[in-house]
Each structure stands twice: as structure tokens, then as C-alpha cells.
Amino acid sequence: DTAVSQTPKYLVTQMGNDKSIKCEQNLGHDTMYWYKQDSKKFLKIMFSYNNKELIINETVPNRFSPKSPDKAHLNLHINSLELGDSAVYFCASSPMVSGGETQYFGPGTRLLVL
Amino acid sequence: AQTVTQSQPEMSVQEAETVTLSCTYDTSESDYYLFWYKQPPSRQMILVIRQEAYKQQNATENRFSVNFQKAAKSFSLKISDSQLGDAAMYFCAYRSFFGNEKLTFGTGTRLTIIP
Numbered sequence: 001d002t003a004v005s006q007t008p009k010y011l012v013t014q015m016g017n018d019k020s021i022k023c024e025q026n027l028g029h030d031t032m033y034w035y036k037q038d039s040k041k042f043l044k045i046m047f048s049y050n051n052k053e054l055i056i057n058e059t060v061p062n063r064f065s066p067k068s069p070d071k072a073h074l075n076l077h078i079n080s081l082e083l084g085d086s087a088v089y090f091c092a093s094s095p096m097v098s099g100g101e102t103q104y105f106g107p108g109t110r111l112l113v114l
Numbered sequence: 115a116q117t118v119t120q121s122q123p124e125m126s127v128q129e130a131e132t133v134t135l136s137c138t139y140d141t142s143e144s145d146y147y148l149f150w151y152k153q154p155p156s157r158q159m160i161l162v163i164r165q166e167a168y169k170q171q172n173a174t175e176n177r178f179s180v181n182f183q184k185a186a187k188s189f190s191l192k193i194s195d196s197q198l199g200d201a202a203m204y205f206c207a208y209r210s211f212f213g214n215e216k217l218t219f220g221t222g223t224r225l226t227i228i229p
Contacts, residue, residue, distance in 0.1 A: 031215065033216065033217075035217075040221070041153075041203055041221070041222050042219070042221055042222075043205065043217075043219040044219070045216035045217065045218075048215070048216060056216055058216070088157060090159060092159075092217075094215065101215075102149070102161055102164055103209075103217060104161075105151075105158065105159035105160075107156075107157070107158050108157045108158070108159075110157075
């Protein structure tokens, strides 16, 4: 069974569209994250949720809105897509907020905005 | 804010040889965690090894080991008996012990294995 899954794996869309990426973890973890990996492979945190509550929002444009319907799911909705949003988006989860627990990553969603 | 620096954008090693990837970090915290993640062409992020800053003993996982120098804020990864499957991007990452538990990543080192 896949521990952290993301759908879709690839997303090609036009500028100005709205799109969503879904993430699910079956590890029973309390905390979930979204990271963005740019074209130079640099990975940066976007959001973090603990038990459905937002705990990290790293100066991400308002066009990005995470939603956590339950602690096993963390979805990312992006409005009015821009060329600069093209990247790979990774979802991750860990057992708890503090304590340095390992984060487990999903397979990534490659988003291409044309 | 913490920063993580990987000064080697690319490294290459002959198959079966040993290679060391460098990582330095900057923090004012005394308790924290350090990680090495591997990203093969499949782009899946895979944990290689993890080190707790309060442990003086260097972590090891089979052919992978680290040289953790807390005073120097250095955390290098040694890969012994390199195999073709080790070819990947390697990312060093820092995580605070307290507070927000995001991972702060370095810029990565692309490792090529020469047959």
C-alpha cells in the first residue's frame, strides 16, 4: 500500500486556470505538509497542517489555498495559475509536530503552466 | 532562520568506490535533527539517514554513514561501495526540535556513478 499518495502525478494547464492537487496518507500521521520544488530542484515548505489545523504558512500567495478535510488528507487548490507556478509539488506527512520525526514524501505532482 | 548549504552541485564516483557529500548549516539552536534525502530520477524523496544533534555518535545505515561535527555545523554523507542505484540528487535537510517542524533543505548535490 502506498504510504503517501498524490493525484494527479502530472498536470498541464493554461495560465489563469484553477487546479487542485490531492494528497492522502495512510500512515496515521498527525501532520501533513506541502513543499514546492522549483526548476533548479530547490525544495521549500509552503504549508503545514497538524490535525486539520494550519500551523505553517510560508509567505505563499493567496492564490494557493490548502484544505484539510481530515488528518489523512491535505489538498492544495491553486487559483489563477501563473507561469511561475510550474514546479513539482510534494506532499509529506510525519507522526507529530515536534520531536524531529521523519517526514515521508509522496511521489510529487509535476505542474506545468502554459 | 536556519540555512543549509551544499557546496557541491555535482559529484561523480566510480562504481564500488567511496564518495563524501558535504553539508553545512547555520543555526542558533542546540537541539535539532539533520537528514539526508535521496531523489532518484523517479523524483520520489527517499530518506537515507537521520541524525539527532544531541547524539554524538554518527548515524549509519548500511553503506551510508554521516560525519556529524556539531561545533563546526557540518553534516557530511559518506557512501561506501557506490552502486549504480545510488545515482540521484542528494539533499541535506535541517529540522528544529521545537516549534514549527518544517524541513529546511540545501540546494542538493547530483551524484553520478561511473560504471
